[in-house]
Amino acid sequence: MPMEGRLSKWNDQRGFGFITPEHGDGEVFVHISAFPRDGVRPTPGELLSFEIEIDSSGRRRARKVACPQRVAAARPSSRQRTGRLRRGAGRGIRGRVVALLIVGSLGIFAYDEYSRGGWPASLPVRMPDSAKSPSPYRCDGRTHCSQMTSCAEATYFLRNCPGVGMDGNHDGVPCQQQWCTSPFAD
DSSP: OOEEEEEEEEETTTTEEEEEESSSSSOEEEEGGGSOOSSOOOOTTOEEEEEEEEOTTSOEEEEEEEOGGGGGGOOOOHHHHHSSOOTTTTOSHHHHHHHHHHHHHHHHHHHHHHHTTSSOSSOOOOOOHHHHSOOSOOOOSOOSGGGOSSHHHHHHHHHHSTTOOOOTTOSSOOOTTTTOOSTTOO
16 A cells, blocks of 8 residues: 655665654664655655565565656667667667668778779879988987087988977077078078
């Protein structure tokens, strides 16, 4: 027989609390599993409708808890929200067949373009300038103009090595007072 009462205590971390019935004596234990799964957490003072059962230890316990004040706040089902099944629910054999048809169509299109000569058999690979001709320089920890031996070396260090301090005015030309004094120096 349904009873009414208010949630008098609630421990959200542990998922249980106690209901004080409107008619009757003592508090009744209630677990989170007895509440409706509507996504709303129980709050102390909330009006509840419930049934009482006796657990294996002989204690009173609430079951089939209803929250009459939540009726307006209850979330609609996924079918009611969108008018169709929730995402991923309809993925069965039909979804797999459609995906296979799309992949197959793309494969046929690619083969057709390749066989007609639409795509070259081998695409030219552009190598970066640094990979075309290996540099005689390498980053070895030097960071200042006084440690360099030429403008080309200083330029390499400025472009390729981290933490160098050879471009005081930040114009991209290193060591202007020592090595790279001429506008044509390289």
